[in-house]
Structures are given as C-alpha cells and as structure tokens.
Amino acid sequence: MRFHADLHIHSKYSRACSKDCDLEHLTWWARRKGITLVGTGDFTHPAWFEHLTRTLVPAEPGLFRLRDELDADIARRLPPALAARPVRFMLSVEISTIYKRDERTRKVHHLVYLPDLAAAEEFNRRLARIGNIASDGRPILGLDSRDLLEIALECSQDAFLVPAHVWTPWFAVLGSKSGFDAIEDCYADLAGHIFALETGLSSDPEMNWRISGLDRYRLVSNSDAHSPPMLGRETTVFDTDLSYFAVRRAMETGQGHAGSVEFFPEEGKYHTDGHRKCGVRMDPVQTRAHGGICPECRRPLTVGVLSRVEELADRATPLRPAGAAGFTSLVPLPEVMSEIVGVGPKSKRVLGEIDKLTAALGPELSILQEVPVDDIAALSAPLGEAVARLRRGEVIREAGFDGEYGVIRLFEPGELRRAAAGATPSLFDDAQLGAAPEARSAKPARAPAPAPVPTTAPAPAPVPAQRSAPAAGPHGLDPEQAAAAAVTEGPLLIIAGPGTGKTRTLTHRIARLVTEHGVAPRHCLAITFTRRAAEEMRERLTALVPRQAPELTIATFHSLGLAILREQHERAGLDADFGITEELAEHTRDLVDFDDLIDLPLALLEADPELAAAYRDRYRWISVDEYQDVDERQYRLLRQLATPEGNLTAIGDPDQAIYRFRGADVGFFLRFREDFPGARTVQLTRNYRSSAPVLTAAQRVIAPTTLVPDRELRPLGDHGSAPVGVRPAGGEQAEATFVARTVEELLGGATFHARDSGWAETEGAEGLGFSDFAVLYRTDRQARAVIEALTRAGLPFQKRSHDRLADRPGVPEVLAALTAGRSWAELRQDEDAVVREAVELLRPLADRCGGDEQRFRDELALGVEVDTWDPRADRISLLTLHAAKGLEFPVVFVVGCEDGLLPLRWPGAEPDPEGEAEERRLLFVGMTRAQRRLYLSHAAERLRHGTVRAARRSPFLDRLDALGTDTVRTTAAVPRPRAADTQLRLM
DSSP, rough: OOEEEEEOOOOOOSSSSTOSSSSHHHHHHHHHTTOOOEEEOOOOHHHHHHHHHHHHEOOOOTHHHHHOOHHHHHHHTTTTTHHTOOOOOEEEEEEEEEEEEEEEEEEEEEEEEEHHHHHHHHHHHHTTTTTTTTTTTTEEEEEOHHHHHHHHHHTTOOOOEESSSTOOSSSSSTTTTTSSSHHHHHHHGGGGGEEEEOOOTTTTHHTTTGGGTTTTTTEEOOBBBSSSGGGSSEEEEEEEEEEEEHHHHHHHTTEEEEEEEEGEEEEEEESSSSGGGGTEOOOOHHHHHHBBBBBOSSSSOBHHHHHHHHHHHSSOOOOOOOTTTOOOOOOOOHHHHHHHHTSSSHHHHHHHHHHHHHHHHHOOOHHHHTSHHHHHHHHHHHHHHHHHHHHOOOEEEEEOTTTTTEEEEESTTTTTHHHTTTTOOOOTTTTTTOOOOOOGOOOOOOOOOOOOOOOOOOOOOOOOOOBOOOOOGGGOOOOHHHHHHHHHSSSSEEEETTOHHHHHHHHHHHHHHHHHOOOOEEEEEEEEEHHHHHHHHHHHHHHTTTTGGGGEEEHHHHHHHHHHHHHHTTTTOOOOOSSTTTTOOOSSSSOOTTTTTHHHHHHHHHHHHHHHHHHHHHHEEEEESSGHHHHHHHHHHHHHHHHSSEEEEEEEEEEGGGGGGGTTHHHHHHHHHHSTTTTTEEEOOEEEOOOOOHHHHHHHHHGGGSTTTOOEEEEEEEOOOOOOOEEEEEHHHHHHHHHHHHHHHHOOOOOHHHTTTTSSSOOTTTTOOOOGGEEEEEEGGGHHHHHHHHHTOOOOOOEOOOOBBGGGGGGGHHHHOOOOTHHHHHHHHHHHHHHHHHHHHHHHHHHTTTOOHHHHHHHTTTTTTOOOSSSTSBBBBEEEETTTTTTEEEEEEEEOOOOOBBTBOHHHHOOOOHHHHHHHHHHHHHHEEEEEEEEEEESSSEEETTTTEEEEEEGGGGHHHHHHHTTTEEEOOOOOHHHHHHHHHHH
C-alpha cells in the first residue's frame, strides 16, 4: 500500500498553535490533503493525552483511528471522493531538550514515537520527573539528548526517535548555533538507535547527500503543522503495510520507504543567512566575506542551513546513496492558488476555490502530483499551467532567512494579468488575476554591503579584567590556603570568605596530616552540618588519600551522635538495634528522637569524664566546617571532644551566620580565641567564585554590620564583568515575568517564537543550561509568582523540597519488601504505582551507599531530603536564601528585595538590630552565590498577609547607589502585566 504520512504535527495545547488542532479537524484536513497516516503530536501533554485516550480506538497494529461516530460525522462533511479515505494516527511527540555539553548550550528537538498508550503513559510519567510536561504540548526539558533516547527505549523496545528538522540553526542536532557536528556526537553510545532524520523545511535530501556521514540514515519529511490546514506541506511516502511496525521497519531498513514530498528548501525560514531585523540576506560566500557579521548593525548573522551544510559537507556535489529514496519538491496548493487569485493563501476565497477543486479532482496532494494536467486545465487554465511548471521544477525562488519564510512563485510579475486578457471563462473567471498576494510577500531583503576592506584601526581600550589566579603553591593551594594547611598542631581558626576554597583547604590540610606528618587516619574527625557537605568532603579525601580515606571519620553532628549511641547503647539504656523514627523501627522498643542524637551523647560524655577522655584520645585532630553555625548543644559536645590546647580546627565565616532561628549562635565563632588560648588565625580572601562587580556589591552591602575586621574579597578567575542588575518592577507578577524572560534571553531563546519574534537576540554564547540559574527569595510564598511565570514560559524548574524521604508514601512498603528478600528489579515492576514511585526515590540513595544496607537505613533515618526529580535533568533552582547556603550558580536572581522581606519584618514587631544584621548577612550570602551574573529585583506592590500592599525597596540596596554603572546597573521599572497579555508576552 502506498500512502503519505505526516508524523510531526502539534495539538491545540502547543504554544502558538490553532485551537482547531484537535483530532476531528486533523482528520478532516488529512482527508482533504490526501494523507493516510498522521502523528498525534503532543502525547506528553496531560489534557491532550486524555483526549487521545477518549477519542481514539485501536486500528492496525500500533495505530489508531477516530471512534466510529466521530469519523462518520466528519465523512458527512466531505465530498464522496474524500470521505472514504482512511486516516490513521500514530503516537508522536516533539520534545525540546536544552542542556550543557562540553561547555556549550545545546538545544535539540526530537520526535519520539511509541506503539501503544501504556508505553506513552510510562514515558509521560518518566518525563514528569524531569520537567513540566503540562506547560506546553512540546515540552522543554533540561535533559541530554542521549538520555531522552534512553528513556524512550526503556519505555518500549519498539520506540524510536527521529531528530527533528536537523538543520534549523537554533534548535536542531546539526544546527549552526546550538547543535553538534555529527549525529553520533549528540546521541553518544546510543547513536546506533537513530536510523532516520527529518530534513526540515529549509533543506531537502539532495542537500543532505553532500555529507557522507548521513548516508546511513533514511531522510523523512513532515509538516510540523501548527494548524490543520498546514498538514501535508511536507510528507513521507511509504509503500508498505499500514501499521506502526511496518513504518518503523521501513525507516530503519529502507524497505518500503518510498521517498518524501518536500518544500523547495528556499521557502524555509532558515535556508540562507541573514539578519531579519536589518533586512539583510546573504549567501554563504557573502557571509564569509563579512565574517559572519551583519553590515548594518554589526551583530552576528543567523547562519542558515545552506551555509551549515556547506560547512559540514565532504562532497563538492550531492551523491545519492545506493538504495536511497527520491523526493519531490512541491508548493502547497493554497500557495499556488494564492498566487493565481491574488489574495492570501488562508483567505476564504482561496479555501473556497480549493473546496471546488478537491470535490472535482480529489485530494490536494493528488492534484499537485498525479491528476493529469489537462484535467486540471479544464477547470482552470492558470492552475493547469502552474501545476505543469511545478512538476518540471520551473519555479522562481526568494530564499528565506533568519526566521522569515521564503517565497516560491510560478509566474513572472505581470504574467498572469497579461494572460487574463485573452483567457476563456473558467473556475477563476472573476478572480483578480495577477494581483500580488500580500500574504505571500516576503519582507524585502537588502543587498549586503560590500565586504569591509581590512584596515589598521586603533585597538579598543582594554577592559579592566579580574586578576587571574596566582600560580598554585605546594599541593595546589594558594598562599593563604597553604598557610592554613601548614598548621599541624594546636587550635586553628580559619576565616574563609565565600568562594575562597574552604572545603579545598580543609581537605588538603587533613590529607597532609596523614601523609606528611604521620597522623593516623583513625585519629582524624571532620564534622560538617549536612550530608551533602560530608559526602563532598569524603569524595575529595578519597581522591587525595585513597588508601587512608576509609579510616577517616567524616560525619555530621547527628551522624556522629548516632555513632556514639550505637557504641554506647548499653550506657544509654538502649537496645542495640534501637530505632530512629516510628516509620523505620516499629519492631523496636526504644525509640530515639532526632534531637536526642545530640542530647544523649552529650549527656553521656558530660556525666562520664573517662568516656569523654576515651573519645578525645580517639579523635586527636578535629576539624569543624561552618563553625559559625554551631548551636549551644553542638558547642558543648565539641568542648567534650577537644581540650583548649587540642588540635581543633574551626573554619567558617561569621558574615555568613544566618541560622539563628535554628539556635545557631555566631558568638561561639567570635569567642574561639578566648575558648582556645593561643589559637592561630588565617584569613582566606581570594575569591574564585564570583565576578568583580558581584563581589564589590556584596561587600558594599555587608559593610555596615560585618563581623570580620578589614573584610576583603579579591576576585580571581574569569567570571566576566557583567554589572549587577537592580530591577524595579510594578508587581510580583511583573518581577517573575522579568526572571523568566531574562533566562530565555541568556539561553539565546528557548523557543522558536522567542527567536523569530526578535526579542531573544543573544547568541546563548555563555554556554548556560537550566541548572546554571537560581532564583532566591526570603520566604517560601514568594516562589508562587515565579513558578507561574516559568510554567507559562515552559521552562523546567525545581523548587527544592525539605520533606524527609522516609516520610514519603510507599517508602515503608519498599523497605519491608527489601527486608523480605524482594529485589530492586522486582519492585520497579510492582503493580502498585506508589511503590514504583518510592523505588525511583530510594534508588539514588541506595546506589550512593554501595550496597551497605546499614548505612542506607541510617542515612534514610537521619532525614535525607526528597528530590523527586530525575538526577540526569537540568532545571532552574528555586530556593529560599537559607537553602542556597553552600551552593553556587552562574546566574542568580534575588527577588523580593523589599523592606519587610529583606529585612524580614512582621507588622507591629519591635525593632531587632541583631535580627536585621542577620538579614543583611542573608542577602550577602545570596549575592555571593552568583558567579557571572546577579540580578536584584523588587516590586512596587506585593501580596502579603492576604492583602496586596505597597512596597518599597530594601534599605540594604541603598549601599549600592554610589557604585558606578560598570558595577551596578539599575534599569527602568517593569510594569505590572495585564492578566490578558501575560501569556502572550511569554509565548
């Protein structure tokens, strides 16, 4: 059976798509066009997936059709010649992946096909852990292309993936701006599963035949229709059985792949090079002569498909691979009719004339390819002539560029008007023949200016750069870090500003103790505050001293307390197998509360000096990270473990003391030298994290209440020189819209609309991925507006959760099943979806524990936080300022820099100078999370305590006013968006 297939379309749930993109309209137009097999598109969108399951019924293997009553209703509205044509649907979706690979931003679109609804449902469940699949029919995921392919193959052995419109500059596997130079580079070890490529509107098979590396792939074409009338503008032709598996086999082997119907590639939006805003269009030779720069505005040109093909080509002329199918280039019938009639291709006049034609001659594709020209000419002489020229390839071409469609014409200007004078009456006897259809006119492109003649121009004034990092001293440490690492005995206080290499210094010091100074690893104890920090320290020490690392004790305060209690359970009156929480220890009699993990060991040591002495003898060298965050109980525990003259090293930064609400007391840091007479002090001031403007602004903010005399942070490394942006906004929605839009701009556009509409003009040259962005806020409620804006924009994000993993549904059942002997593999296939989800949550922790069941259960009991997202995926991080401590991101937004939020004040509360000083430190912490770019925003009004209230910017920002624009740049206020145009601006 020979048939046309259009396997790349979109539903009404995709951005910028017609509301008529439902199955009923698609079926009507498929019959009108002559298409037998249509992709469903968008099956990842929950609402569209529900529509598919409700409206489709199984047909041939792996294919679907409309329910009988719906199909009959459509048939009644078509001429008999069209009504009887079968239309089948195949599950398809286009996925946009944006991610970093090899320090470049990659933006690649993919077509994924699945043979049944169960596989699609599983695929959707997996992707829902990666991004927001409900925000758009073509979801944007921060997932590597290779990993997307792996997920599809895991959901069904019959799944397959086709790279979409492979040459499009901004969003394709071979695109000039954000793609790769070879298919294999993109899909890595799974590249062998790719067997077909979609040519896209701006290329045809002949162009692809110039590249020998593409010879092994079947070249397919589809419409990428955003409205039903656009179906079939490109199609793939099959000569095989009508089934999913026959189509897949034809694409994989070539047997039954009969070719494609293509645009003339010049009609595509990105065929040649240019800059649409300036009206400049260039061919590859001209582009090279101008160095890829627009001669009008001096910005980079968008390099189109023709240039990109030439760049990668290893053949001077096309060479059709043996066995490769051919292709036919056509102009859609509405466009042909538009040129003849003289009105736009979407006009009622054109559609009406095509109604008459298809009723008389059959589907549009048949009229263009198969119906005898004499039969067409009998109804319309101009159309008969147009189709004859089209079949001979005699067309006039104006190439598209930089998002602007090209124009393909079949008649010279005025030719139709002259012919109309002697024409006999026909189907078009009252048409305004020869009038230029305004809808088909491309914007005039200027002839490029001559290539610039090289001249000797004065060199631009040098931009002051950040100081480069000094040559590393012994052990790869800078002089300040080396000075700290050189202290081997006695108390030591290390004041480590943000980004100064605190963990590096601490781990190198411990490594030197055991390798150069004869300290036994078992005598070393390192204490951190979080499991994440402990794991990082363990990994670094394993790399530095792999042989000694297993004997080092690296713990959080709570896990140290747990270890002491396990050793001293009889003294504490506990069973040896005492539990930690109700969920995990229902079989035990004695339960220990989380806070008791500090209180009980402390009580034991304080009550038994000999026991305390034994632990002091064991842990003779103690290092404590983030010492400014210790509370009174932790401080007392340390005093039991370390004598005033002992080898205690405390490292931290009092200007980052932000946990008073947890009981932390920075006073313990400030009095360290009183508690430990003779303690030496080393200050780390070389910052390797942030740009000079970020550090200047941050030090300016903290200066009034700094707890570090002569506070200094010196920027080292190359983090750019972008000024800190201070952004006023009319309201919190406008502020959130600014965040979403800025993310898109820095990525170089996340959607075709952003590129084609002209507002995302950057090149995405900073090599950013979604995980490089963080949005920080003072209170959790502020996240709501940001979440809504990112969702509208279709950008993947993660709001960090602090729920304990042990408290999640299904976790106790999984633990019980494991105890009963069931395997992880069995549990992943459990019939209970809650259990399967819990398995996905627990596996990363189990993998980290390397098969150590006791460690797995201990870490789970100690409150591992939930992160339900697939760890392979990139997402924008949404965090409170407190949760951001210890993290860093290339781009940081601090939203809500307003009095009442920063500093946080409750209405009617008494002034609290100490609390306000800590709030200032909190902003200092947030600002110093930024590496390259920092944005501080504030709204003129915000919903607080149930009421929209006027707001004024934070007084903390007043300290930035005196800084020059090269350090801080305040932009115009962003107005409050109207409810009706919020969606439009982000589309």
